[in-house]
Amino acid sequence: MTELSPVLKQATPVHVDHGAGCYLYDTDGRRYLDFTAGIGVTSTGHCHPTVVAAAQAQVASLIHGQYTTVLHRPLLELTERLGTVLPEGLDALFFANSGSEAVEAALRLVRQATGRPNVVVFHGGFHGRTVAAATMTTSGTRFSAGFSPLMSGVHVAPFPTAFRYGWSEEEATDFALRELDYLLATLTSPAETAAFLVEPVLGEGGYIPGNTRFFQGLRERADRHGILLVFDEIQTGFGRTGKFFGHQHFDVRPDVITIAKGLASGFPLSGIAASRELMAKAWPGSQGGTYGGNAVACAAAVATLQVIEAEGLVDNAAVRGAQLRGGVESLATKAIGDVRGLGLLVGAEFTTPTGEPDTATATAAQQAAVDKGLLLLTCGAHMNVVRMIPPLIVTETQVEDALAIWSEVLAQL
Numbered sequence: 140m141t142e143l144s145p146v147l148k149q150a151t152p153v154h155v156d157h158g159a160g161c162y163l164y165d166t167d168g169r170r171y172l173d174f175t176a177g178i179g180v181t182s183t184g185h186c187h188p189t190v191v192a193a194a195q196a197q198v199a200s201l202i203h204g205q206y207t208t209v210l211h212r213p214l215l216e217l218t219e220r221l222g223t224v225l226p227e228g229l230d231a232l233f234f235a236n237s238g239s240e241a242v243e244a245a246l247r248l249v250r251q252a253t254g255r256p257n258v259v260v261f262h263g264g265f266h267g268r269t270v271a272a273a274t275m276t277t278s279g280t281r282f283s284a285g286f287s288p289l290m291s292g293v294h295v296a297p298f299p300t301a302f303r304y305g306w307s308e309e310e311a312t313d314f315a316l317r318e319l320d321y322l323l324a325t326l327t328s329p330a331e332t333a334a335f336l337v338e339p340v341l342g343e344g345g346y347i348p349g350n351t352r353f354f355q356g357l358r359e360r361a362d363r364h365g366i367l368l369v370f371d372e373i374q375t376g377f378g379r380t381g382k383f384f385g386h387q388h389f390d391v392r393p394d395v396i397t398i399a400k401g402l403a404s405g406f407p408l409s410g411i412a413a414s415r416e417l418m419a420k421a422w423p424g425s426q427g428g429t430y431g432g433n434a435v436a437c438a439a440a441v442a443t444l445q446v447i448e449a450e451g452l453v454d455n456a457a458v459r460g461a462q463l464r465g466g467v468e469s470l471a472t473k474a475i476g477d478v479r480g481l482g483l484l485v486g487a488e489f490t491t492p493t494g495e496p497d498t499a500t501a502t503a504a505q506q507a508a509v510d511k512g513l514l515l516l517t518c519g520a521h522m523n524v525v526r527m528i529p530p531l532i533v534t535e536t537q538v539e540d541a542l543a544i545w546s547e548v549l550a551q552l
């Protein structure tokens with residue numbers, strides 16, 4: 140009998156039968172409030188009727204029209220519709236399938252456009268599992284250990300992770316920018332640095348938002364040295380943080396963004412957006428792929444964008460995010476050292492009485508929540524941060540229900 144790879148680690152024992160809105164139902168009919176959203180993917184909820192109808196209609200008319208062979212309507216519609224939500228100046232798109240592929244496409248673009256070999260990434264960032272993406276991932280050694288040699292040309296600068304350093308946000312930001320300057324003076328000359336690649340909020344790395352001074356500091360250095368600024372918006376895009384894209388909290392202009400996850404409500408679709416001028420500097424033939432811009436995925440993405448707009452999901456993420464974070468903060472016990480997040484991306488970091496990462500208690504909390512019908516995940520280098528990422532359609536009552544379960548969980552730890 141064949142089986143799934145034994146290396147795959149299941150975060151919950153749930154065998155899902157179907158999903159609807161913010162709920163998943165297991166094969167015994169038990170209902171779970173899903174605050175994982177397929178790791179930040181099903182932002183419109185499971186099987187939103189508008190997305191389902193669009194995908195079903197598309198399946199019956201064209202499933203795959205390889206997009207460098209033929210053009211198709213969903214791809215063109217999506218490209219046009221994204222133009223209404225993308226940051227100003229980013230008016231050219233390249234589509235792929237997974238987040239990792241989008242990150243690699245961004246890397247290829249910045250290297251080809253600048254002719255420079257190196258990139259600077261920020262400690263705690265997660266950018267994917269393919270070799271280049273894994274090399275640029277510094278949120279845990281499990282993503283890059285054991286398959287060296289990795290890619291060359293990657294340098295790691297600090298992210299302002301104030302809680303970990305035990306500093307104020309100001310101190311952490313001063314440190315991070317100072318160390319970036321030192322890195323540019325000692326390890327990677329600006330003349331050899333193609334880009335800074337950064338998440339607006341460290342995702343896998345522990346749900347740690349950056350801040351305005353930090354990102355503006357990156358922008359200023361990028362401008363000064365002709366370095367490109369790439370925001371990895373794969374987890375933070377499409378309303379997740381309470382603004383359409385995460386970087387928009389920080390009044391900073393990106394040169395490139397990567398997109399995936401919330402873009403297509405669960406269909407595999409990713410991409411990069413840049414200015415036409417910059418995108419044109421990618422070398423001929425360097426962009427393509429068999430499945431990128433799949434017709435059904437594009438139709439689902441168009442429907443997703445319609446739902447986000449029609450149902451006011453960006454605002455809902457801001458309002459429900461404030462409710463969720465406020466609730467998690469007010470329930471925090473001594474086991475929780477820090478609560479943080481942006482919009483519907485909320486993390487609670489478990490620490491021991493001496494302030495060390497407490498993986499065991501975080502895992503126990505996450506598992507206890509699952510037992511009580513609330514699906515959660517952990518993240519962070521030590522997997523000691525419980526993260527909450529509900530669909531953006533989550534209601535006030537569903538947030539209250541989740542908080543009630545979370546309160547029971549904390550009481551029994």
Ligand SMILES: Cc1ncc(COP(=O)(O)O)c(C=O)c1O
Nearest residue numbers: 237238239265266267342373374
């Ligand atoms: C910020 C970020 N970048 C890249 C990725 C990689 O995406 P994928 O798993 O689709 O390759 C992820 C996935 O979690 C992510 O959160």
